Amino acid sequence: MSPFVKLLLLVAVVAAVWFVLVRVRNAQREPVVFTPVEELPDATRDAVDAALANDEVVHAVKLYRDATGSSLMAAKAAIDVRKWKKGA
Structure with a gap:
């Protein structure tokens, strides 16, 4: 050859x-599809915001997952977007 x-x-x-x-x-x-934190009930949204204010990202993800039943990836994405919108 x-x-x-x-x-x-x-x-x-x-x-x-x-x-x-x-x-x-x-x-x-x-693509990761998730419900924005802004669309959650007031009590859940406030709990997520309080957890983020205390730098408890894992707790915020857990609260989001408990409220929505979403996957870990979707919950992490939603919490990351919420942190970004809040300027954290």
């Missing part, structure tokens, strides 16, 4: 591997 053919095969294999890796990485990125 000539060196040119070997090089061409090598380039084709590298391109195929790159294509598969890009497709797999993009397939893993599903």
Whole structure:
């Protein structure tokens, strides 16, 4: 086999591997959907805000999950957005 053919095969294999890796990485990125903290009942929203004021992010996430039944990823995203909106 000539060196040119070997090089061409090598380039084709590298391109195929790159294509598969890009497709797999993009397939893993599903959007996180959550209910904003602003839409929660007043008591829950106040409890979440109090926890964030005391830098108790884990407690705030737990309160959010208890109120909504959402996943950990969605709850963390909602709490992060709330912290950002509050300027923390």
